[in-house]
Amino acid sequence: MNDSTEHPLHDALHAHVRESGSDTAGAHLVGLADGALRVARRRQWLARAGVGVVAAAVVATAWVAVADGTTSRAHVVQPATGDGTGKATPVSLLPVTSSVERACTQGSDGYTVRATATHPAFCVHTDRAKGMADVRVTAAKAGKSTVDGTWQVEVTLSPADRTRFAALTGSIAGAPVPRNEFAIVIDGKLWGNPSVTSSITGGRFEIVGAYVGDLSSATAHDLAHRLNPR
Incomplete structure (x- = not known):
């Protein structure tokens, strides 16, 4: 032909x-x-x-x-991502109630953070009832931190969730460590537990991993893709 x-x-x-x-x-x-x-x-x-x-x-x-x-x-x-329904993967923002330097016991409702060469394992417990469960964000963008060059994912919440997030972070800001922290949970895994000193009103937060430097370019971009609205 x-x-x-x-x-x-x-x-x-x-x-x-x-x-x-x-x-x-x-x-x-x-x-x-x-x-x-x-x-x-x-x-x-x-x-x-x-x-x-x-x-x-x-x-x-x-x-x-x-x-x-x-x-x-x-x-x-596109490759299969998210929760299998074609929708973006939800994220839960939960106030931390306790954090101990050991892996969670089997059957507990805590989140275990693995040990590394420089950090011990620890178990984080949260209060789901007082947190923001299964939130679908409006935008997620992978990029490098301007402070230390590590990879992170910047997440933006909807106006309604922005108000809820401001109230959540304001309620824990004055608490002692670790109750001034909130857990970022995605697909049952802890992706970070940042502490706050005042209410976060801008509706944005950053995911850097359980430890700063956890994310690579590939994992950051994959996570951003999963969180972004389809």
Whole structure:
């Protein structure tokens, strides 16, 4: 087949459109046929050039033809993320009630933070009833700290959750350590327990990991992607 030869799918769909006489559905089918022809020609060119066709592992694009009068569009298929429902992963912001330097006992409702070469393991307990459970944020962005260059995820809350967050942080700001901390819990895992000295009214906070420097570029970007609205 040379570049001027039509693809069999292209010919069949154009013939079907001519026979049916449907302007609405026909436009979408013709678009699909033309898209298929472009892909076939691109693959032929790559084969001649010795490049070959490589399947994209991260993002695949498919053309979707809709025969109900809606506009044909490109659909981007992303890797499976979030909670399996297609929605962004929620985050819980919970006031800390205690923190001890040992792993949580089996069956307890605490969150264990693993030991590292420089830090011992510790167990954090929270008060879920007084916290903000399963919040879906309005934005999450991965980036490097301007202070120490470590990776972090900056999270922005909705106006309603911003008010709740200001009240939560204001209520624990004057408490002694560790009750002046709030736990950031995502998918049942503790991602940080920052302390506060006053109410946080801007509706933003940063996730740096249980220990500063925990996040890499990959984990920060993955977490931001999971938290962001779809």
